[in-house]
Amino acid sequence: MEKKGVELEEEGCGNEEDDEAWAMELSDVGAAGSLQGVHDQVLPTQNSSTRVIVHVDLDCFYAQVEMISNPELKDKPLGVQQKYLVVTCNYEARKLGVKKLMNVRVAKEKCPQLVLVNGEDLTRYREMSYKVTELLEEFSPVVERLGFDENFVDLTEMVEKRLQQLQSDELSAMTVSGHVYNNQSINLHDILHIRLLVGSQIAAEMREAMYNRLGLTGCAGVASNKLLAKLVSGVFKPNQQTVLLPESCQHLIHSLNHIKEIPGIGYKTTKCLEALGITSVHDLQTFSSKILEKELGILVAQRILKLSFGEDNSPVIPSGPPQSFSEEDSFKKCSSEVEAKKRIEELLASLLNRVCRDGRKPHTVRLIIRRYSSEKHYGRESRQCPIPSHVIQKLGTGNYDVMTPMVEILMKLFRNMVNVKMPFHLTLLSVCFCNLKALNTAKKGPMDYYLTPSLTTASHSGKRSFVLIKKSLSSFQ
Numbered sequence: 344m345e346k347k348g349v350e351l352e353e354e355g356c357g358n359e360e361d362d363e364a365w366a367m368e369l370s371d372v373g374a375a376g377s378l379q380g381v382h383d384q385v386l387p388t389q390n391s392s393t394r395v396i397v398h399v400d401l402d403c404f405y406a407q408v409e410m411i412s413n414p415e416l417k418d419k420p421l422g423v424q425q426k427y428l429v430v431t432c433n434y435e436a437r438k439l440g441v442k443k444l445m446n447v448r449v450a451k452e453k454c455p456q457l458v459l460v461n462g463e464d465l466t467r468y469r470e471m472s473y474k475v476t477e478l479l480e481e482f483s484p485v486v487e488r489l490g491f492d493e494n495f496v497d498l499t500e501m502v503e504k505r506l507q508q509l510q511s512d513e514l515s516a517m518t519v520s521g522h523v524y525n526n527q528s529i530n531l532h533d534i535l536h537i538r539l540l541v542g543s544q545i546a547a548e549m550r551e552a553m554y555n556r557l558g559l560t561g562c563a564g565v566a567s568n569k570l571l572a573k574l575v576s577g578v579f580k581p582n583q584q585t586v587l588l589p590e591s592c593q594h595l596i597h598s599l600n601h602i603k604e605i606p607g608i609g610y611k612t613t614k615c616l617e618a619l620g621i622t623s624v625h626d627l628q629t630f631s632s633k634i635l636e637k638e639l640g641i642l643v644a645q646r647i648l649k650l651s652f653g654e655d656n657s658p659v660i661p662s663g664p665p666q667s668f669s670e671e672d673s674f675k676k677c678s679s680e681v682e683a684k685k686r687i688e689e690l691l692a693s694l695l696n697r698v699c700r701d702g703r704k705p706h707t708v709r710l711i712i713r714r715y716s717s718e719k720h721y722g723r724e725s726r727q728c729p730i731p732s733h734v735i736q737k738l739g740t741g742n743y744d745v746m747t748p749m750v751e752i753l754m755k756l757f758r759n760m761v762n763v764k765m766p767f768h769l770t771l772l773s774v775c776f777c778n779l780k781a782l783n784t785a786k787k788g789p790m791d792y793y794l795t796p797s798l799t800t801a802s803h804s805g806k807r808s809f810v811l812i813k814k815s816l817s818s819f820q
Contacts, residue, residue: 393535395542396659397496398572399479399549401561402581403443404492406433408471409460411558420454422447423462426673430462434581465491474557476662482549488662492561495569496549497659502541520547521563521584524575525591535589539565543586550584570655571595573606592653596624607650615639616647627651664779668697671711671773680754680763683772687753690774691746698739698776705738705776706730708749710756713771726756727777 401407405423410416410433420436422429429450432441440453450457462468472491479486485497509517519529520543530536546563553559563584564576574595575587587595599605601622603613615638621627628651635644649655670690677683687710698705709727716722730738730752737745753774761767 393499393538394567395498395502395538396566396569396572397498397542397546397549398564398566398569398576399475399494399496399546399553399561400563400576401475401492401553401559403431403433404472404559405431405462405468407559408468409462412467416458416460420457422450422457422459424459425462429457429459432457471557471559475553475559478552478556479549481552482545485659485661487659493573495572495659498542498545501545502538505541505545506537517541517544519586520544521565521586522579524578524585524587525594527588527591529588535567539567539586539588543584546584550582568653568655569657569659570606570650571653574599596651596653599624602627602651605647605650607655608647612639612643612647624651664701664703666779667775667777668694668701668705668779669709669711669773669775670694671771673713673771675770676715677769677772678767680757683757683761683769684750684754686772687757687774688746688750690772691749691753694774694776695738695745695749701779702739703779703781704735705779706735707776707778708752708756709775709777710753710760711771711773711775712757712760712769715768715770723771723773724760726759727775728752728756 406421409421409423416433418435420433420439420441422432422436422441424430424447427447429441429443429445429447431443432450436450436454436457439457441450441457445453447459468491472488476486476488476494479494479496483496483498483501485500487495489495514537515531517531517537517540519540523529529540542565546565550561550563553561560582562576562580562582564572564574564578564587565584566572566575566587567589571587571592575585578585578595596605602608602616602624603610605624608616616622616627619630619634619638621630627647632644632648635648638644639647670693672686672690674686677686706729707727708730709725711723711725713723731748734745734748734752757763761769
């Protein structure tokens, strides 16, 4: 599981649950100081944040990786298949009616000439994803991964440095790169506008570097916080970018059709709000804060109210190396302990291979299940526990004697969640190694372990093939 536990690549596939959605109103980072040479020319006219945040969203990422690997696919309608779903497709296929997460049979009916490639092995996608993040880190060290195909970049300090180098004549000649949301005019006497304008130029440089060096295209949104940058990045697609000026914030927020489209408002909170008669942004903005606090708790109520006004002070948190690894398998039905154990063994085999390559040792293991539900939203449950120290020592050494004790641990977690003596119907299993530590800092864990109940949104990762396992697995929600 990569940072934030999301490995699905398309927008809207990796929505965070309420407790994990965005950060809780943390202080701004990288607030700009004085701007020598430019501040003499312009004065702030708004009290908005001085940050410049870019949200970079790669276009149909899996499909792009496939087209880079096989250029002959570039001009053909292409779909990436995981089991019975087209998890993503290129724009040639979209023009012909194919949509992401469409059933393969339906997609072929819509587009008989559709070329399908197997996307169950995520290895190449994962590797390319990290190359993108590393490239963005050359522009700013403050880069936060959000799944395989999305990154937040805080450009505040870089914008500040460029502004300090600008002369007055250069300032008057500056132009925005890409679109300006709502066709708003840039005011060169407003320092907030100028910051975002410079941010748009850097965003264009990042996108150009991604294309020239990696062959990838993507969209970018430039705004004063993460929420607004993510929302505005999808306005013009594909391979375009958009700047959101402070005065257009409310226009963008009110353009959303439903409160569930606000990043940070998850499924459960949406249901609670709908029960209160709140469905639109305007409904939420004008609803009694006292009632919201009573129904949702003070922290959640205050957070979502701020989000509804486009306020988001959460910082861009540099992701660094992944803090956990996960593999998962989704299926139509798993209803026996024997079958569950077999699937867990297959997931574990791939994870052990990844641990060998990474070099760090996990100290916690988590098992996630998803039960069948007739509703469209499927809740996940998880249990986790420390890995005994004698097992930790064997992890990453290529010693597959570790399989037996790890499977025993995972099956105990499984039986803690599922009453195997009663009928059950699962549609997903996921295994996650967490709490990764380098060898020189690793501390021995307890010999025994305890069971910890928790709810999780888990990662949406797929499983790559392993030398001892012939069957490849995949994932999607």
